[in-house]
Amino acid sequence: MTSAPIIDQLLKLNNQDIVSFHVPGHKNGRIYNKISYKNFQDIVYSLDTTEIPGTDNLHNAKDIIRQSQDKASKIFKSEETFFLVNGSTAGIYSMIMASTCPGDKILIDRNCHQSVINASILGDLVPTYVYPNMDEEQGIAMGILPEDIEKQLIEHSDIKAVVLTYPTYHGIACDLKKIREIVHKYDKILLIDEAHGAHFGLSEYLPPSALSCGADGVVQSTHKTLPSFTQSSMLHVQGDRIDREKLKFMLRIHQSSSPSYLLLSSLDFAVMVYETEGKYLMKDLLENINNFREMVYKLDKVSIMSKDIIGINGVHAIDPTRLWFGLKGITGYRLEQRLRDEFNIQMELSNNYGVLAVTSIANDTQDFYRLLSALDIISKEETNKGFYDLQSFIYKIPEQVFTPRQALYKNKKRVLLKESSGYTSGESIIPYPPGIPLIVPGEKINDEVIEYVTAIIKSGKEILGLKDASYQWIEILA
Numbered sequence: 001m002t003s004a005p006i007i008d009q010l011l012k013l014n015n016q017d018i019v020s021f022h023v024p025g026h027k028n029g030r031i032y033n034k035i036s037y038k039n040f041q042d043i044v045y046s047l048d049t050t051e052i053p054g055t056d057n058l059h060n061a062k063d064i065i066r067q068s069q070d071k072a073s074k075i076f077k078s079e080e081t082f083f084l085v086n087g088s089t090a091g092i093y094s095m096i097m098a099s100t101c102p103g104d105k106i107l108i109d110r111n112c113h114q115s116v117i118n119a120s121i122l123g124d125l126v127p128t129y130v131y132p133n134m135d136e137e138q139g140i141a142m143g144i145l146p147e148d149i150e151k152q153l154i155e156h157s158d159i160k161a162v163v164l165t166y167p168t169y170h171g172i173a174c175d176l177k178k179i180r181e182i183v184h185k186y187d188k189i190l191l192i193d194e195a196h197g198a199h200f201g202l203s204e205y206l207p208p209s210a211l212s213c214g215a216d217g218v219v220q221s222t223h224k225t226l227p228s229f230t231q232s233s234m235l236h237v238q239g240d241r242i243d244r245e246k247l248k249f250m251l252r253i254h255q256s257s258s259p260s261y262l263l264l265s266s267l268d269f270a271v272m273v274y275e276t277e278g279k280y281l282m283k284d285l286l287e288n289i290n291n292f293r294e295m296v297y298k299l300d301k302v303s304i305m306s307k308d309i310i311g312i313n314g315v316h317a318i319d320p321t322r323l324w325f326g327l328k329g330i331t332g333y334r335l336e337q338r339l340r341d342e343f344n345i346q347m348e349l350s351n352n353y354g355v356l357a358v359t360s361i362a363n364d365t366q367d368f369y370r371l372l373s374a375l376d377i378i379s380k381e382e383t384n385k386g387f388y389d390l391q392s393f394i395y396k397i398p399e400q401v402f403t404p405r406q407a408l409y410k411n412k413k414r415v416l417l418k419e420s421s422g423y424t425s426g427e428s429i430i431p432y433p434p435g436i437p438l439i440v441p442g443e444k445i446n447d448e449v450i451e452y453v454t455a456i457i458k459s460g461k462e463i464l465g466l467k468d469a470s471y472q473w474i475e476i477l478a
């Protein structure tokens, strides 16, 4: 008999009709009796509590939170698991800072999430980068080669930890087992941002999980691919390379002292689903996806990423639950917009080439039929034959003049972005999506970067990191 201990206990406490002289301010949801909105209160408020007798304490878990974390640890096959209520971001900060000391060097993949760069600012670290292979035509990152990691470890023997994204946003998995062997051979710590791979243990048809490949620390955005609320994630550890006490301290620094029980309950729920129905639901999802793929191949204008890329460009496996496709005659940006505006289908992201669908065990057969039928209609209407002009992605790492932290504390001045070539940047330039930094603070801006950013701005996409909302100005080091 399985159970969800956090949910069980919160519901029990709710039934006790406790008069609250305690936070939260809505007082067990009574505010919703005065201001009623679609019965929202019936499902949510009863779980929103804080640390009172019976609800345990995330920062010193001994009771229901401990039980749920232990259960997660067992099913995800870690040695210890920590629930995160400040997103994977907080887990990434914590695991990196628990594994390093100020001044240490870390090796990062350049297509990392901004939280990894920010961890180097918080932890006063010196980042050095390894670039994944790129698919120039599609403008997306592919795999990282084990030999590229080894080259960096030989060149920079003072690297303390290696931090990699596995899988990428588009579901591409490098040969992590081999990389782990190399990283441990050189006695370094392997930390994995598995934000997009929390579901990997649910089927043998998915890439192996980072834990099963032997990573020392792994952060998963449970909220992205498993049924938990936004901002709820998990941090898993194994082995003795990461100091667990230091890690717990870092988690206390980076996480709220008022962790949300809505988020904790949703993690508890996700763990329960993973353990019980998860594998069956994943089997259904993969069947739906296989059917979808077969039918999509018949639409001759649609080109969808498939297993064919395995073995090339550092790609060791792909996550079949990510659907990345382009349609001839229409940019990915426009395809995403048409799907949303005309068919009420919300995709995850797009670029000039294509659009990405992030599917999960919560999708059903009908969803795939709707997408297929929309693609059929759009492909018949769009008459251009080729893919749109593609802006090549830049993957040369700009020269690092200062570390991101040194750059943060230097005096800055503004110059026009288009005239900034040759200056050292005081800001990040991160086209979003996919959120891969082109420039991080402390790096020298060059003509190629300016040209690429100008094209991105023209396409109407968002750029993160620049303070100037019109994207005309950039801060440089004075």
Ligand SMILES: Cc1ncc(COP(=O)(O)O)c(C=O)c1O
Pocket (backbone or CB within 6 Å): 086, 087, 088, 089, 090, 112, 113, 115, 165, 169, 193, 195, 196, 221, 231, 232, 233
């Ligand atoms: C690869 C990757 N890592 C980390 C994060 C941060 O996750 P969270 O939003 O849960 O803090 C994201 C978010 O999109 C991501 O895509």
